[in-house]
Amino acid sequence: HPAFRGRILSRDTDLLSSYDYVVVGGGASGLTVANRLTEDSNVTVLIIEAGELDHGEDFITIPGLAGGAIGTKYDWNLTYVANPSLANRSVSIPQGKIVGGGTKLNRMVFDRGSELDYDRWEALGNSGWGWSSLLPYFKKSEIFTPPNADIVAEYNITTDTSVHGTDGYVHSSYSPFIWPTMKNFVAAIAELGIFTSVDGASGNAYGAYFTQHSQNPANATRSSARDAYYNNFVARSNLHLITSRQVTKLVTSSENGSVTVTGVEFAESSASARSTVSANMEVIMAAGALHTPQILQLSGIGDSTLLSSINVTTIVDLPAVGRNLQDHVLLAVVNSITAPLTAANLTSNATYAAEMLALYESEYTGPYACATGDFLAFLPVSTYSTAGEAIYAEATTQDSSTYLASDTPSEVLIGYEAQFNLLNQDLLADNSAMLEVLWDDGAYILGLQHPYSRGYVKAASSDPFTAPLLDSAFLHNPLDLALLVEGVKFTRNITRTSAIAALSPVEILPGATVTTDAALEDFVRSNAATVYHPVGTCKMGAQAEGGVVDEELKVYGVNGLRVVDASIFPLLPATHIQSTVYAVAEKAANIIKGSDITA
Ligand SMILES: Cc1cc2nc3c(=O)[nH]c(=O)nc-3n(C[C@H](O)[C@H](O)[C@H](O)COP(=O)(O)OP(=O)(O)OC[C@H]3O[C@@H](n4cnc5c(N)ncnc54)[C@H](O)[C@@H]3O)c2cc1C
Numbered sequence: 001h002p003a004f005r006g007r008i009l010s011r012d013t014d015l016l017s018s019y020d021y022v023v024v025g026g027g028a029s030g031l032t033v034a035n036r037l038t039e040d041s042n043v044t045v046l047i048i049e050a051g052e053l054d055h056g057e058d059f060i061t062i063p064g065l066a067g068g069a070i071g072t073k074y075d076w077n078l079t080y081v082a083n084p085s086l087a088n089r090s091v092s093i094p095q096g097k098i099v100g101g102g103t104k105l106n107r108m109v110f111d112r113g114s115e116l117d118y119d120r121w122e123a124l125g126n127s128g129w130g131w132s133s134l135l136p137y138f139k140k141s142e143i144f145t146p147p148n149a150d151i152v153a154e155y156n157i158t159t160d161t162s163v164h165g166t167d168g169y170v171h172s173s174y175s176p177f178i179w180p181t182m183k184n185f186v187a188a189i190a191e192l193g194i195f196t197s198v199d200g201a202s203g204n205a206y207g208a209y210f211t212q213h214s215q216n217p218a219n220a221t222r223s224s225a226r227d228a229y230y231n232n233f234v235a236r237s238n239l240h241l242i243t244s245r246q247v248t249k250l251v252t253s254s255e256n257g258s259v260t261v262t263g264v265e266f267a268e269s270s271a272s273a274r275s276t277v278s279a280n281m282e283v284i285m286a287a288g289a290l291h292t293p294q295i296l297q298l299s300g301i302g303d304s305t306l307l308s309s310i311n312v313t314t315i316v317d318l319p320a321v322g323r324n325l326q327d328h329v330l331l332a333v334v335n336s337i338t339a340p341l342t343a344a345n346l347t348s349n350a351t352y353a354a355e356m357l358a359l360y361e362s363e364y365t366g367p368y369a370c371a372t373g374d375f376l377a378f379l380p381v382s383t384y385s386t387a388g389e390a391i392y393a394e395a396t397t398q399d400s401s402t403y404l405a406s407d408t409p410s411e412v413l414i415g416y417e418a419q420f421n422l423l424n425q426d427l428l429a430d431n432s433a434m435l436e437v438l439w440d441d442g443a444y445i446l447g448l449q450h451p452y453s454r455g456y457v458k459a460a461s462s463d464p465f466t467a468p469l470l471d472s473a474f475l476h477n478p479l480d481l482a483l484l485v486e487g488v489k490f491t492r493n494i495t496r497t498s499a500i501a502a503l504s505p506v507e508i509l510p511g512a513t514v515t516t517d518a519a520l521e522d523f524v525r526s527n528a529a530t531v532y533h534p535v536g537t538c539k540m541g542a543q544a545e546g547g548v549v550d551e552e553l554k555v556y557g558v559n560g561l562r563v564v565d566a567s568i569f570p571l572l573p574a575t576h577i578q579s580t581v582y583a584v585a586e587k588a589a590n591i592i593k594g595s596d597i598t599a
Contacts, residue, residue: 008053008234009242018278019046019240021592022264023286024247024295026051027101028225028578029565029585030286032141035169035229036589038239045239046277048266050246050287051097053226060104061221062360063175063213064346064368069105074098078290078467080455080530085475087525093327093470094532095290099243100226102288103578106532108213108222108371110172112138113573113580114378115203116432120422124415124570126540126551128598131203134583136597137590138201139165141582145217147174147210154178155186155375157210160199169232170582171223172212175370181339182375185439187499189377200376205575206433208377214578220360220369225582244268248464250283250299250561251276252315259316260559261299270465282560282592286585289534289566290457293322294468296538296548297459301558303409310462316557319409320546322468324416324539325455326572328436328531329448329474331484331524333491335505337442343372344441372440378433378449378574385486388428395424395452395479403477404454415539415546416454419571423450433574435487436531437494442505444491447531448484449574452477457537474528484528485520533577538567552591564588 009015021037023030026049034045051074054060059068069075076095082088096102115131122130144164147157151174164172189196189208200209214223221227233239251263263278285292296302300315302322307314346353346367360368381388400420401413408416426432436447455473460466475481488510495505510523541547543556549568555561564585566577573580590596 009240012275015046015240015242015277016044018263018280019044020279020281021045021284022277022279023047023284024264025049025101025285025287025291025565026099026241027096027286027288027565028103028581029588030284031100031225031229032582032585033284033286033564033589033592034239035233036586037592038233038236040593041238043238047241048245048247048264049099049241049243051099052243053099054104062368063108063215063220063222063371064360066107066222066371067105069098070094074104076467078470080470080472080474083472083474085525086528089526091472091474091529093290093472093530093534095288099230099241100224102532103214103224104222104226106578107373108215109373109376109576110170110212110214110579111376111575112201112205113575114205114431114433116426116429117571117573117575120426121540121570123422124418125542125545126570128551128596129540133598134587135163135203137583137586138579139163140168140586141165141579142168142170142172144212145171145173148176151176151178155183155210158198160202163199163202169228170214171216171228173215173217174210174212175215175374176217176220176365177367177370178374179343179367179370179372179441180341181337181441181503182439184499184503186375188494188497191497191499192493194377194379194383204431206378206380206431208375210374211376213371215371220364246464247287247295248274248298249295250301252299252558254315258559259557261561270463279560282562285561285563286565289325289537290468290470292563292565292567293457293537294459295464296321296555298462298464301555306458310459312459312462318548318555318557320412320539320548322457322537323408323412323454323546324536325457325472325534326451326536327472327474327534328572329451329480329484330529330531331446331487331527332509333444333446333488333507334509335442335495335507337503337505339441339503342441343367373438375439377437379435379437380430380432381434381483382428382430384435384490387482387486391479391482392424392427394482395427398479403452405456405473409546411544412546414544415541418545420452423452434483435490436574437487437491442503444494446484446487446491448480450572452479472530475525481521481524484524485517488520488523531576533572535566535569535572535577538563539570540568541570553588562588562592
């Protein structure tokens with residue numbers, strides 16, 4: 001590979017004819033794995049990314065504008081199908097289409113789930129994937145900086161440096177500025193007797209904690225997968241990246257009934273000619289939880305019934321591909337408040353905004369240095385609801401298959417039953433969070449952490465440029481609805497604390513007159529959306545239980561193919577998920593290199 005000194009390629013003809021590894025998707029997981037594999041200069045890797053490189057636009061780099069890339073050309077602009085459980089609404093689901101993937105669009109919260117979240121992965125049969133096995137990889141991915149003295153003094157933030165890494169690549173640091181009404185929320189949580197963790201990253205992310213963000217503390221800019229795992233390695237001659245190329249399918253060969261992935265086909269647009277590139281060792285799927293299963297299906301790896309309905313020849317009948325889709329359900333309860341300074345000042349007062357932008361640019365602090373969401377509550381059911389026993393009674397009398405799609409394959413039903421039993425077992429546990437509550441100047445952003453509902457991804461046609469059919473199945477299971485209704489009620493308990501009452505809150509959404517369970521259910525159905533955390537569509541687990549990959553992340557029934565992205569999560573952890581994606585990808589890279597550390 002002497003032709004190119006590790007550069008970004010723009011013409012198909014610049015590519016080598018083969019690479020050791022071809023990585024499909026240059027997002028969080030893809031860039032991580034590509035980076036680690038090319039630490040060995042004898043190994044060649046090509047990353048194929050459908051999106052472009054960003055140009056350091058303010059809405060990408062400045063924390064206070066985080067999320068601004070949603071809806072732009074850097075977003076796939078997908079939507080979940082109209083959902084009868086959501087008053088027939090179609091909820092949009094942004095996904096990064098850009099080098100860096102979701103880590104260029106996201107709100108930069110950089111936290112971890114609790115021990116139990118990952119120990120459940122192991123309990124589902126995935127040995128080496130529990131908390132103690134993943135902790136070294138959480139550490140490996142990050143470069144942690146404790147909060148600065150001013151913000152510690154102001155908020156009494158505590159950290160546990162023993163659970164953090166300092167020689168990884170993703171910056172994990174604290175906002176140097178926090179919007180002042182957060183103090184009221186912190187005080188309200190204490191007033192309610194809710195435990196605040198020393199450091200949410202230590203495996204006890206339940207109660208509340210000050211969270212890190214994926215932010216470079218030196219200049220208060222976003223630390224994305226591109227910044228972390230790619231920019232400093234552009235000169236590696238064995239690492240190639242081609243952008244604006246969509247992988248259209250995997251190239252496979254069959255011999256004596258054994259199927260091997262030998263490369264990938266890709267194209268710049270629907271109309272342009274297809275090119276191919278070979279993989280000597282493996283193709284590594286990192287296209288994210290909504291696209292990885294679609295690409296497998298278009299390549300003939302999936303449910304033969306689905307594949308024949310879209311005129312794709314089945315090569316490996318793996319019905320679980322695209323099933324087990326889970327996503328955190330979001331719901332906003334909104335109060336107006338009276339406070340001297342809130343984030344609204346940035347939009348209502350142009351002079352203030354200009355001054356704060358100047359402060360950010362000169363001293364890297366102030367509101368623009370804050371991506372918001374600095375203090376998070378992750379609450380066990382027992383903490384936020386008195387209906388836990390009743391919900392548990394309903395859960396344990398349910399037949400696990402009742403609310404799943406009628407065409408759910410039998411092995412997926414078996415796997416779901418195991419998940420369902422584990423979720424029930426931990427439903428009332430004090431060390432398992434069910435509800436996230438994020439405070440945003442009077443708005444409570446709720447996130448349902450362990451949904452019972454399961455959706456799917458299905459290629460909608462054999463055309464790779466047609467978006468896949470995505471069904472989140474949000475609230476199909478009435479347990480999810482009940483758990484969110486209880487969340488809305490709980491926000492009113494928070495609002496009644498003296499700490500929040502001091503802000504003269506007035507509930508706007510759903511409004512104080514909405515009190516009965518039926519009315520609250522209507523509110524939830526009419527307003528629920530997504531926290532942008534789809535996972536699980538090529539889940540790790542036994543094939544007989546709907547697993548698509550084994551615990552080495554190899555796809556069943558195919559040689560030379562692994563999945564390393566959020567698709568492999570068997571269950572959602574109670575956290576924002578990017579740091580888990582990085583940890584999984586770090587572990588995946590070590591598995592591929594044969595140097596996994598399993599505690
Ligand atoms: C708007 C938004 C806000 C979020 N907020 C947070 C947050 O605050 N904190 C947090 O922890 N997490 C957050 N997340 C989630 C987090 O960013 C994602 O979970 C994470 O990026 C997923 O990593 P991945 O590698 O699985 O996929 P991605 O990072 O999405 O990467 C997949 C890549 O594959 C590319 N691709 C897809 N199909 C093809 C194809 N056919 N050919 C070539 N390339 C392809 C995509 O363009 C993309 O670049 C947020 C996500 C979004 C979208």
